Amino acid sequence: MTLLIIxxxxxxxxxxxxxxxxxxxxxxxFALIFxxxxxxxxxxxxxxxxxxFFYLLMVPCVVFPVSCLIAFALDVKYxxxxxxxxxxxxxxxxxxxxxxxxxxxxxxxxx
Amino acid sequence: MxxxxxxxxxxxxxxxxxxxxxxxxxxxxNPSIKFYGLGRNKMTEAGLQCIRDMSSHSVMWLQAxxxxxxxxxxxxxxxxxxDEEKPGLLILIDYVGFNLYLAKAAKKRNIPVMYYISPxxxxxxxxxxxxxxxxVDRMVVVYPFEETFYTNGGVSAKYVGHPxxxxxxxxxxxxxxxxxxxxxxxxxxxxLLPGSRKQEIRTLLPILLETATSIHEKIPSVKFLLxxxxxxxxxxxxxxxxxxxxxxxxxLSIEIVTEKISEVIKSSSLCICNSGTVTLEIAxxxxxxxxxxxxxxxxxxxxxxxxxxxxxxxxxxIVEREVVPEKTMYRDDYKWLxxxxxxxxxxxxxxxACIAGLKEVTSLIGSPGASAKAADEALSMI
Numbered sequence: 393m394t395l396l397i398i399x400x401x402x403x404x405x406x407x408x409x410x411x412x413x414x415x416x417x418x419x420x421x422f423a424l425i426f427x428x429x430x431x432x433x434x435x436x437x438x439x440x441x442x443x444x445f446f447y448l449l450m451v452p453c454v455v456f457p458v459s460c461l462i463a464f465a466l467d468v469k470y471x472x473x474x475x476x477x478x479x480x481x482x483x484x485x486x487x488x489x490x491x492x493x494x495x496x497x498x499x500x501x502x503x
Numbered sequence: 504m505x506x507x508x509x510x511x512x513x514x515x516x517x518x519x520x521x522x523x524x525x526x527x528x529x530x531x532x533n534p535s536i537k538f539y540g541l542g543r544n545k546m547t548e549a550g551l552q553c554i555r556d557m558s559s560h561s562v563m564w565l566q567a568x569x570x571x572x573x574x575x576x577x578x579x580x581x582x583x584x585x586d587e588e589k590p591g592l593l594i595l596i597d598y599v600g601f602n603l604y605l606a607k608a609a610k611k612r613n614i615p616v617m618y619y620i621s622p623x624x625x626x627x628x629x630x631x632x633x634x635x636x637x638x639v640d641r642m643v644v645v646y647p648f649e650e651t652f653y654t655n656g657g658v659s660a661k662y663v664g665h666p667x668x669x670x671x672x673x674x675x676x677x678x679x680x681x682x683x684x685x686x687x688x689x690x691x692x693x694x695l696l697p698g699s700r701k702q703e704i705r706t707l708l709p710i711l712l713e714t715a716t717s718i719h720e721k722i723p724s725v726k727f728l729l730x731x732x733x734x735x736x737x738x739x740x741x742x743x744x745x746x747x748x749x750x751x752x753x754x755l756s757i758e759i760v761t762e763k764i765s766e767v768i769k770s771s772s773l774c775i776c777n778s779g780t781v782t783l784e785i786a787x788x789x790x791x792x793x794x795x796x797x798x799x800x801x802x803x804x805x806x807x808x809x810x811x812x813x814x815x816x817x818x819x820x821i822v823e824r825e826v827v828p829e830k831t832m833y834r835d836d837y838k839w840l841x842x843x844x845x846x847x848x849x850x851x852x853x854x855x856a857c858i859a860g861l862k863e864v865t866s867l868i869g870s871p872g873a874s875a876k877a878a879d880e881a882l883s884m885i
Contacts, residue, residue: 414808471633474603478628482805 393436397499400429400492411481423488427454430491437498453491457484507533507885510590510614511540512581512605514557514598516699517780519543521620521666521874522596526550528878536885539584540594541577554580574601582608589614591885595639596620606638615884619643619877620666625652626812626820632656641884643877646821647867661880664873667780671787672871677766684760684770686726691848693718694728694767695757696776696785697740704739706797707777710835712747714775716755717841722848727757730767737761773847775840778816778829786818786864791847791857793840794818794829803833818864826860 403426410419431454438446457480464480467473509529513522523545526538530550538551547553555577578601584590585608593609595602599622606616618639624631625648635642635658642653642660653660685692695711697704715727731740740759748755760767765784768774774785774792785792794816798806814820816829828843830836847853 408804412804412807416808468630471631471637474607474634474638475600476628476631478806478809481809482801485801485805 396429396433396436397496399425400433400495403429404489404492423484426492427458427488430495433495434491434498437495437502449491449494452487453494454488457487460484506535506537507592508537508539508588508590509592509594509881509885510581510584510609511538511542511546511551511594511596512598512602513540513542513546513596514601516543518596518598518620519545519557520670522546522551522594523549524666524669524874525594525596525619525877525881528874529881532878532882539588539590541581554584577601578604578608581605585609585612585614591615592617592881594619594881597622603634603638610638615640617641617643617881617884619881620645621649621653625649626810626815627806628809629811632658641880643880645868645873646817648821648823661876663876663880664870665783665868666873666877667783668787668869669871669874671765671784674765676769677763680763680766681770684728684758684766691722691725691772692728692770693725693844693848694730694771694774696730696732696764696767696774696781698777698779698781699732699736701736701739703777704736704743707795708740708743709747710795710797710832710837710840711775712744712755712757713835713837714840714844715757716751717837718844718848719755721841721845725848727755728767728771729757729759730764731759731761732764734761773844775844778831780817782816782818782827783864783868786861787869789858789861789865791854791861792818792827793843793847794827795836795840796829796831797835798831798833800833803831818861821864821867822860824860826864827857 403422407419407422407426410422434446434449460480460483464477467477511522511526513519519542522542526546526549529536539554540551541555541557542551542553543556543558593605593614593616595606595616595618597620609616616639621642621644636656640659642658644650644653644660644662645665647662650660650662695715697708697711718725729740731737744757768785768790769788771790774790776782776785776792776794778794778796782792782794796815812820814829815831816827818827819825819829830839847857
């Protein structure tokens with residue numbers, strides 16, 4: 393669990409730094425580590441006793457921003473949408489990082 | 504001569520102005536052409552049969568979300584018109600968020616599409632060129648580097664020059680007012696140009712006022728002019744200026760001048776402005792300037808990887824080097840603005856270098872005739 397918390401905490405600033413300096417592939421890798429570690433983290437904390445809350449948390453913090461990012465990636469590759477989908481990165485930066493403080497608060501309250 | 508229909512769509516005030524000039528030029532060459540579409544008062548005056556007035560649809564960022572239902576209605580009206588009237592050409596003027604949808608709808612109906620005043624894809628989100636390639640038949644561009652950008656991306660593009668210079672050439676400058684604002688030969692005049700959108704004014708004007716205060720501390724004899732591009736913004740500008748004076752307890756004399764932007768620029772020794780089209784107008788009068796663009800720290804962070812140009816300021820982008828100091832700010836960095844402004848006011852060598860650079864810019868894009876050339880392009884497509 394300690395290792396998971398460390399990975400969850402460290403991967404966020406690494407994602408941000410790589411994103412800011414336009415190292416996109418590296419940023420995506422750290423973002424994946426952040427998302428996966430936080431899903432596992434939240435799963436361990438919530439799934440057994442608060443299954444609905446776990447899913448309620450996953451929809452805005454994971455499903456929605458990841459869907460937006462997939463749409464953005466497809467748009468960059470194939471030019472599918474008329475709208476400028478670069479807002480997806482803003483959506484991802486607003487919603488996904490929330491997962492970490494929520495996990496840490498739940499962990500703190502659980503202890 | 505057979506009556507042909509052109510559908511023309513412009514959402515912003517500047518688009519309305521350029522659209523009206525283009526319509527007049529097309530009319531001169533082919534008086535039988537009828538114009539339908541989306542515009543504002545200037546295009547309506549030029550003969551547009553307006554399907555919807557776009558005066559209340561100029562939006563930026565999150566405000567756009569509120570306008571989606573209204574824009575959907577307008578879009579439906581447009582597609583109905585395409586189906587019923589089959590226009591011979593669709594001309595889109597800037598306003599990419601909405602106009603690209605129209606381009607797609609027109610393309611589906613085999614209506615040729617010309618895009619005049621390109622969205623600034625070369626600056627932000629260059630991958631969007633794929634969409635332009637899909638939906639637009641010809642880009643009629645206003646900066647020389649845009650032609651190369653689109654041609655390299657496989658899009659047919661034609662550089663015609665910037666229509667702003669048509670406007671400026673035809674403009675009657677009030678020289679008496681210019682002399683009055685100059686207030687003597689030895690007096691330095693610094694003008695503050697916070698932009699025309701309310702949102703821009705709210706974010707930029709307080710920084711410009713701080714900058715003015717800082718300049719005034721270093722050079723007390725400087726006179727300050729504050730340009731209000733539109734009467735509708737006067738209340739906002741006065742409010743911010745008064746609030747600034749009262750909260751900062753600073754006695755700074757600033758003259759607010761409404762709807763006289765060219766006169767304000769011409770009477771200035773230096774302009775401090777945002778980095779948009781106004782920089783071209785300032786370049787036209789060869790007045791040294793400092794340009795800035797204020798964004799929130801989060802917007803700065805989120806948009807940084809999508810920025811594809813080292814220069815946001817148009818003047819610098821045209822000559823691909825820093826002719827005028829420019830900065831995208833995520834905090835109120837008025838000290839940076841004030842130090843560059845003071846330098847340009849006092850250092851004759853830097854002033855001369857800046858003016859020489861601005862002359863280079865106007866020699867590249869400053870010749871009039873853009874609207875007439877764009878009209879030729881439109882007529883060749885219909």
